[in-house]
Amino acid sequence: MIIDSLIEKIKECNNPSVVGLDTMVSYLPDNEGIKDNYTAGERILEFNKAIIDNIYDIVPAVKAQIACYEMYGLPGIKAFNDTLLYAEKRGMLTIADVKRNDIESSAKAYSNAFLGRNDIGLKRFFKNDFITVNGYFGTDGIKPFVEDCAERNRGIFVLVKTSNPSSDEFQNLTLEDGRKVYEAMADLVSEWGKPLIGKYGYSSVGAVVGATHKEEGEKLRAKMRHTFFLIPGYGFQGGNADMIKGFFDKDGLGGIVNSSRGILLAYKNEKYSNDFTKAARQAAIDMREDLNRVLGR
């Protein structure tokens, strides 16, 4: 079960964090002269590989947010995929942060593209262990992904409580039964995950729960005992270790915390080296220590 591999990798690195390679040209230290999408894709891949080379021994996984790459057209999308392949070669687990979904027939096509095999029998183009998906469609939109997860040892993280400031507007509306909208989504996710619970008690169907929402994260941990959390929003977006302590179980497991800009742009922080590879490694170490401090590991 892929969630077991992720948990084992987290234990091996003693590090419940994931580095978000949400790389854009504007993040690159030396980006003057980049005027076309082909060069953008090449240079972003080069940057990502250098980051991976400097963190693969201490960080269990990378996440890449595909919007940043789609901006550069086909060369960008190629860089997205090559980044995840490179991370995999370096022994890291990979999360394609694509937030896809649709009605069942189209959800099946997305699943073919990211987790499975297409209708001419070719293996998925996009290479990754996990993807993020949108649960708004309900069960028939999730089924194709869950089937491919079971068959091909992959995982998904469904959007439950997102890290952005406006997430309350819709996700925190109260239902007549007292639950919030995000809790109703959480209940569906728990149900969807039941067939894929691994040996550590967590399912390969996980949930996205933003670090910026302490109270909601704690409620969800109590409610979703078999659901592993992908936790964005640490660092740059304002989430910190103390806020997310309660997102984890008593053993300090149950989640993986993402930081993107906090690592990629560490070289712009005067606390760190202005060499982006050194800065990224040190920022990743600091994040690990910060998380382990509150998780008592």
Add this chain to the structure above:
Amino acid sequence: MIIDSLIEKIKECNNPSVVGLDTMVSYLPDNEGIKDNYTAGERILEFNKAIIDNIYDIVPAVKAQIACYEMYGLPGIKAFNDTLLYAEKRGMLTIADVKRNDIESSAKAYSNAFLGRNDIGLKRFFKNDFITVNGYFGTDGIKPFVEDCAERNRGIFVLVKTSNPSSDEFQNLTLEDGRKVYEAMADLVSEWGKPLIGKYGYSSVGAVVGATHKEEGEKLRAKMRHTFFLIPGYGFQGGNADMIKGFFDKDGLGGIVNSSRGILLAYKNEKYSNDFTKAARQAAIDMREDLNRVLGR
């Protein structure tokens, strides 16, 4: 305002429908020998062009669902884009059905990719007039799209009530104030659309409302007086003209109905020619007549 152009094109064609080019290899009449993604992309584009050549004078717009194309990797994604460019050249309006979204910074990247311009100043890779987006994140996830819509004359359709059978599970939960979850989303969409209302009283921020849900569609039409509907689910999924009459205003405007498989696979229906181009054209004409019958046009 792009929504005005769409409404004018609908009037010009006297046809409130859009053909969904959700083409996969398995839909092609002669698909034996297609064993690689490059050939898949080429043959799908060829098929789509032939469909477009046979409907562009009677149908105002096409919609392409990107999952079907992402299955074939980069050649598939290229075919997706080339299809929309070809439709545009033929004078049709284009909807990229991508159902993207994320937190604000990543939403901006998606908007750059599909509606705007990237951070090195290059025009978006994906060419289209409208895209579909997910509203789960709330206002800050929608803002970048709305800004690009205003600046660059584009439009979006936000998922409100989807056409799939399971959509009730989440979207029809009841809030403590009596609204359903999809109605709460509808209220947000109405608000988001206010700055972009065109001369016919409809906004370039529209809503996706499935033809399969008669009651919900009628409620939404009463509630969302300035919101144009993209209505999937006609034909293959079980929606019919009588079910969606109430999705339109008293002038028979306010929505555009999508059919994908009903047109693309018409050649497999014994009612039609086994030449897929002739079958698609006749199915598109039949759909137009069927819709106009109930809309009294």
